[in-house]
Amino acid sequence: MLNFSFCSPTYFEFGKGTEKEAGALVKRFGTGASGAGAKILLHYGGGSIKKSGLYDRVIASLKESGIAFVELGGAQPNPVSSLVYEGIELCRKENVDFILAVGGGSAIDSAKAIAAGAVYDGDFWDFFCGKGVEEALPVGVILTIAAAGSEGSVNSVITNDKTQEKRGCGGEVLRPTFAILNPELTQTLPPYQTSAGSTDIIVHVLERYFSNTKEVEVTDRLCEAMLKTVIYETPRALENPDNYEARANIMWAGMVAHNNLCGVGREQDWVSHGMEHPLSAFFNATHGAGLAVICPAWMKFVSKINPFKFEQFAERVWDVKGVDEGIAAFEKFLKAIGMPSSMKEFGVREEDIPKLIEHVGVGEEKTFGSYVKLNASDTEEIYKSAL
């Protein structure tokens, strides 16, 4: 096991009806939300939280706690930089000192980027080009989809809508101070979103599971536990969308999958995410659906070179024997939950592949990934196999 530091200080309020705690939690965790003139930014996506009544319940809770707020809606899947700039300007103008994100990974990631940018003199995009985030406004979260794990993570992923680059940044100050997780809020998700969310959770685990670090039984077992949970519960949630218990198990697994408890003490890979990002950026693929195509293609390529972890994956996660059998079981599962198996479904053609590789930023000498280090030719081969 490698040396590591781990700290996951987010306060989680989990369960039915917990969004009514929003006001009280903002008061508890907001640095100065109750101070004179200070207010919070309520940041969310499209109309779904208004249709579902969640918006009204959150507003009522904030008002009950005497929290002043301004609003910014419009965070879209694959959230964009132009909205982040708008949010930063609003925060400065309105003396905002806390951001409450209501939504999925998009609203939360957008909120994190605004939080970092609002207290930074330069261009927030610097943080997505390698600059460390040292300071940010505190962020709280009300989660409406189990997927990105952003509710407990240090990460934010934003698409620059001028350049179409989709990039991530991370920093301990971006971890939400609190996160409200009510599985009921996910019961109205369409099946495709449910499945894409579960796929995202699964791949968050796999990026950490496929590691060359030996003898890390405790995190291996933890990873396998989260995988088995999501594999068991997703079909149950699809079969009966109102199955609260299935939704609850998936939602909590989504947090555990990405607050890095599954990744401590080991090398991590992150090739599948790197290769998926251009699919979202250029073709607006739903992130989890993009991963459903890329991850198995990656597996087939790297398992030939480094089969090390694949037999265990087959046996412990899928209860089958053999490297290829494990991957096949994974593909069969993805198909069963309605995920795509080809980049064609996003409109990607063979002639687009050079553009994808350029976005990944890999070259013949400049490799990425760690389970198997991949160069541009390897990446091309994987993309071709995913057509």
Place this chain on the structure above:
Amino acid sequence: MLNFSFCSPTYFEFGKGTEKEAGALVKRFGTGASGAGAKILLHYGGGSIKKSGLYDRVIASLKESGIAFVELGGAQPNPVSSLVYEGIELCRKENVDFILAVGGGSAIDSAKAIAAGAVYDGDFWDFFCGKGVEEALPVGVILTIAAAGSEGSVNSVITNDKTQEKRGCGGEVLRPTFAILNPELTQTLPPYQTSAGSTDIIVHVLERYFSNTKEVEVTDRLCEAMLKTVIYETPRALENPDNYEARANIMWAGMVAHNNLCGVGREQDWVSHGMEHPLSAFFNATHGAGLAVICPAWMKFVSKINPFKFEQFAERVWDVKGVDEGIAAFEKFLKAIGMPSSMKEFGVREEDIPKLIEHVGVGEEKTFGSYVKLNASDTEEIYKSAL
């Protein structure tokens, strides 16, 4: 799944040589350790940290960071109230504002009790008689044995050496601010302590695993992951005490087992701990060894009344089928790692049982536990079967 709150804000520094970070971490997490006149209390157990050289390394790290300190050694297994009183007095006299515990659960639990008592006007024992802990000095930890999980938990267990009562208390303010976990420090443990530590970890999980809350797959799987890890790694640590990887996996599992990630959203039981406490209090049984006797006896009794969770335990944890077969596999494991199977090994005779039951505080009407609610007669039957 039941509604729950979860927050585990402790900062963990894990790995080889990490004790050299002690000074820097005290500076980072101590409220005013660098303030004029303020100092920390260095609290530890017997001579082992001096013999091993750990004491010297910690002192060097504190001095390097310019941390002023006073010392209190002498925390024993089943730590006692008289030392807590001594520590409280010392903290007050010396203007201590941070406590650094170096040792196992005993030194840490003792430090937590001192931390709560030092800022409380009344008798600290009030907290062990049901009073809530609202405030405490911050505590940091350097862990030397994987067992109690106190490095990441809200709990402290103290034996009142006037009355021989062994009691616990809990409160969020008692969670360590940081915990240094260096598995190397556990390589010198005698086999009996290694095994008793692993048993304690296992039973921390089992107290949460055996629950009547249905469909809690994510925590069930997590519990099983921690159990499988400790079951696999403990014989490896016994066979080769210097096996760093085995020690590392056990140490991290010990934290995860008891920061309550394994217990969220479900009823918990805690009968085995309740029944073991008098064995430690009156007969000075090593806590884990006491649990090795009590827990299987509890299982045999309750599985007859409520077999619900036992088939899953057998199948998923021990890879056997059948309620009794699972319990038998657990007993076989405990025997193989050198744990006792009878209370006689601690000197308990049948005529001592009424005293044990009185300590548990159970009556014919007043039950305890939740997986199966037990009264005094049930408790007596379990104790008798453990003779």
